Amino acid sequence: MKSLKDILFGVSLTAVSGSTSVSVNKICFDSRLVGAEDVFIAIRGTLTDGHKYIEKAISLGAKAIVCEEMPDTIVDGITYVEVDSGNKALAIMASNYYDNPSKNLKLVGITGTNGKTTVSSLLYQLFKKAGFKVGLISTIKIMVDDKTYKTSHTTPDALTINEHLHLMNIAGVEYCFMEVSSHGIHQKRTEGLVFEGAIFTNLTHDHLDYHKTFAEYRDTKKILFDNLPKKAFALTNIDDKNGLVMLQNTKARKFTYALKSYADYRAQILENQFNGQLLKIDGDEVWSKLIGDFNAYNMLAIYGAAHLLGLEKLEILRLLSELENVDGRFQYFISKERITAIVDYAHTPDALKNVLDTINTLRTGNENVITVVGCGGDRDKSKRPVMGHIASEMSNTAIFTSDNPRTEQPEVILEEIEAGVEPQNVRKILTIENREQAIKTACQLAQSNDIILIAGKGHETYQEIKGVRTDFDDYEIVQKILMNLNK
Template sequence: MEENREEAPMVLLDDLIAGLGALVERRGGSGAQAVTGVTCDSREVAPGTLFVAVPGFSTDGHRYIAAAIEAGASVVVCEKLPAERRNSVTYILVPDARKALAELSKAFYGNASDQLMIIGVTGTNGKTTTARLITSMLNASGLPAGYIGTGLCRIGTRDIPLERTTPESSGLHALFRQMVDAGCIAAVMEVSSHALVLDRVHGLRFRAAVFTNLTPEHLDFHPTLEEYAEAKRLLFDRLDDDGFAVVNADDPRAEFMIANLPPELVFCCSTSGAPFCDSARCFDAKVLDMSVEGTKAEVSFRGRTLAMNVPLPGAYNVMNMLEAFAVGVGVGIDPATALCGLAAADTVAGRMERIWSADRSRCAIIDYAHTPDALQKALEALRAVTPADAKLAVVFGCGGNRDKQKRPEMGRIAAELADRVILTSDNPRDEDPEAILDEVEAGMAGRAHLRIADRTEAIRRAVEQLGAGDILLVAGKGHEAYQEIKGVKRHFSDRECLAACFAQMKRVNGRS
């Protein structure tokens, strides 16, 4: 359950359903009754809750109507009425429970989303970094903004853990309410393809929609890459009247994403010098210098050229910052102010996060790269900053119960781009870890490597092998502080493991 709720309001049922255009039929109850909460999770029901029975992929919410009523639900919204109904409960029949959940949640929390400038970021990779950069820039520029994304909602100095990148609509609107009450005027959110297809963001209007890139991912949910792309494009149909789009023009799918938008609503960002939109709306970046500590670049737009300091290595992080900058310009922030705010942004845990040995002669990088494209970009970025006489090493694995076709491809990429490779477990979930490693190995064409399923031991061995100037990438889990094995999440942190290994190195070798 997501820990994202404060004390909820109470709303009269008649007021709550007044705007529910999909209302088909109402049975029993009183419109004057007070509703104390809205949810589609029967485990969250308390006395007075309105429960929405949402048909799902693994289970059907209609199966939990009785449990919700036993827990105190006074109103049930459903697509089909249960055979047995209670006189004390109001039943509302709707054709689309997911959309009804979004509409009811928005109304219950006082239409808080309408009081926020909402900026949505979608794409396969780079969503978290880009969204967090935008949030930092807005706050530094005097526009108080909250953030909703991978594992976290941040409102001011308060962090709220989340289970999903984009919460269910009931949880999402609860967060918007908290943001408004805390004085936020903007909300920056990562918008997943699941959230778009499953109508978690139904009814929201976005001031800005950002596209980072698109590569094969979530093909266990989307049957084809084309359908995955179609899901992402749904975000760009949700722009507000004064909204605009920001796209990575270097990505082959960029034109597809904004095909339904007038050109004047699109900002194009490029690091290759070949954007496809008119020059008045182009943002170009040129890398000047790059190290493991960060990147210096210059950005050109509207006839101006400004210095841009990116606190992360890699050309793809230049793109992430460039898109964040374009959002800032789009919402009216002074360009120099926007760049200052971006340069001062805190690095994101698990995204090119640096862990140094005690004498800073060796560097380990923790990154969430868990797709072929992300792994390739991370390794290419680190190769560019690895000294000529040093080695680039990588420790990675692939998650279980997910896209199997990416496993040999990730093996190939690691074998081609890293000097040393150690295969290990990621989140094996319900699969045999060794079977996953077999599939990764199949793409390595016999290239020498180590195979150590125990992730702690794999990281320890990699650190032991590091020489002065070497760089180690530990990829796949990033910010996650657990490993999921056979349905159980066990505490595990790449950051803690690396810190312990470097501390042990100092004790053994006497380094200071």
């Protein structure tokens, strides 16, 4: 049990009914999870309004209610606290409830459109290899040193974040690397957290279903840097035109990285092959198992962050050479027929273009590139024709298929992807709604030395159609098909 007054420390209150000196059991923002003596926070979400469930929460035993608008009926013996933002209150209260765990470790946030998962996951890998106890909060999973927890969001809700940071404190974790999405920032999930540093990777077309304009999307990312304390570092990619925008109002120490511009941390790509690339970072050469320009940026961000966190430069280079690719990020294998299959999470136009640019740079020109790609339902529709254009323009054959249609009709999504195909490329496309059949067709079309790219889902091991998730792993499926393929 904890004092409600202590948990509310730092929350901006607009009205209170009842006593804040009461003790409460736990914090809930899902009325279905409320138990005796809990505090229920009513959140106005995109799908539902928690204020509708205040009565239900009280009937289940809630002792206190935190809300943005006082209910019409006030129940005797219940404490009501009115706040400006339920989301912000939840984040600050969660941090207080778990004794402000972010203060007890070095937390680094990674934001940007592409590269967040790779940079955060590989920083986790690198610091583990350096002998530290490390935490990770990413799209793929949450790691508390060696223990794995599943996650369903790029940036989890504030309670989940603070609960796992608390577990990291218990485990003696020294560093934690956390993906910070624009949704997470906008919904105040990171309020109350103390960051040691933040990294900006890049900004391209994505999430305009949520943010409506690119400027709003950019400015939401910028909030992470605006809120950094003076002692923190802000590390940004200045080859991206939005890189310096992130530094405009930050109080943190400012650092930059780039491949093309003058920066604090610089790199050159000396060689690029399917099995890796040779980089020159700050004058020293290092071999990386990760390929492509986009991964050169990722490696440079990792190098800069590790140095700012106190590791020696030569030690960082040694560790960079040992890093393994992240699941679903340019994850590839070569079949016995010498067909190369690549699975990548590329689900934005820029990410898809980067992967195809890398493939087309490495190929000799005699191989065919067959791209299997779709777009998620209930997400930014404006990128669909752009994805269709890029896939058909940069591949010998493009097969459009379902990604996660969610509640949308797959055929409508596919029509919107097809709308971006130029007339001269129409002959290069196939549309196959069933994703497994699309992958199978790509494998049947491929000849020796050809390259198959399966884009969009990467590490995901499910497909969501009409609200139902079924097991679906692109990498497992293409591997199985190619192993059993009789040419």
